[in-house]
Amino acid sequence: MQANSLANAIAQRGFVLVPDLASEGEGQVQTLLAALEAARDSHGARKAGSGVYAIRNVLRIEAVCDFAHSDAVQSVLAPISEDFVATRGILFDKTPGANWKVGWHQDLSIAVRHKIEVPEFGPWSQKAGIWHVQPPREVLETMLTLRLHLDVCDESNGPLRVLPGSHTMGKMAPHEVKAFRQKTEPEICICPRGGALLMRPLLLHASSPATAPHHRRVLHIEFAGQALPGGLQWN
Numbered sequence: 001m002q003a004n005s006l007a008n009a010i011a012q013r014g015f016v017l018v019p020d021l022a023s024e025g026e027g028q029v030q031t032l033l034a035a036l037e038a039a040r041d042s043h044g045a046r047k048a049g050s051g052v053y054a055i056r057n058v059l060r061i062e063a064v065c066d067f068a069h070s071d072a073v074q075s076v077l078a079p080i081s082e083d084f085v086a087t088r089g090i091l092f093d094k095t096p097g098a099n100w101k102v103g104w105h106q107d108l109s110i111a112v113r114h115k116i117e118v119p120e121f122g123p124w125s126q127k128a129g130i131w132h133v134q135p136p137r138e139v140l141e142t143m144l145t146l147r148l149h150l151d152v153c154d155e156s157n158g159p160l161r162v163l164p165g166s167h168t169m170g171k172m173a174p175h176e177v178k179a180f181r182q183k184t185e186p187e188i189c190i191c192p193r194g195g196a197l198l199m200r201p202l203l204l205h206a207s208s209p210a211t212a213p214h215h216r217r218v219l220h221i222e223f224a225g226q227a228l229p230g231g232l233q234w235n
Helices: 002-015 028-037 064-070 071-077 172-184
Strands: 015-018 045-048 051-056 085-093 102-105 111-112 123-126 128-134 142-148 160-162 196-199 206-207 217-223
Touching: 002 015, 015 217, 028 064, 064 085, 064 206, 071 142, 085 111, 102 172, 111 217
Parallel strands: none
Antiparallel strands: 015 196, 045 051, 051 085, 085 217, 102 206, 111 128, 123 128, 142 196, 142 217, 160 206
């Protein structure tokens, strides 16, 4: 996709699919999978039965950090902003033992280094030892999330559904979400192995349980577009 087309899609629709971001042929996907498998017993891992369905704080893993700063990733970020910094990484995996449903929502929390009370930031929470807080709309509007698919994601394994254009509405109350849903047709984000979805955090998105559950490993990396006020620092 040309740089202008990519930037326009993010601005107008709030998301874009990049089908060949990571090279499976050169082993990039396998390198990431091996590194994430080695982290399955880390403090940030979440398990269901004998399987791991999520791992937080994966930017601490060298292979993941290298990918976040790779030329391939920077080539799709640069047309949108040259100021992006990777701030949070999570692995998600839908399996037969952890086949969840997520209703329509926006991603409203960010990961920060320390808890410092700043006007318009809150509420606060801790996840896997890291402070998280909800910032004002203006911060979220400068951010971008990259979701790299480490497995083929088709309609059978609970793909993400999105509502185009909802990222322009700011933080939405439940009645606003309902109204937007009624007038907007959702799009299903089918993605090949090694492909990626780029999306704004304020884009309304949801996913259903997989109808044929198998691995649906997604590497979720958030990029910040500006510094934080009041002494707050990105994690």
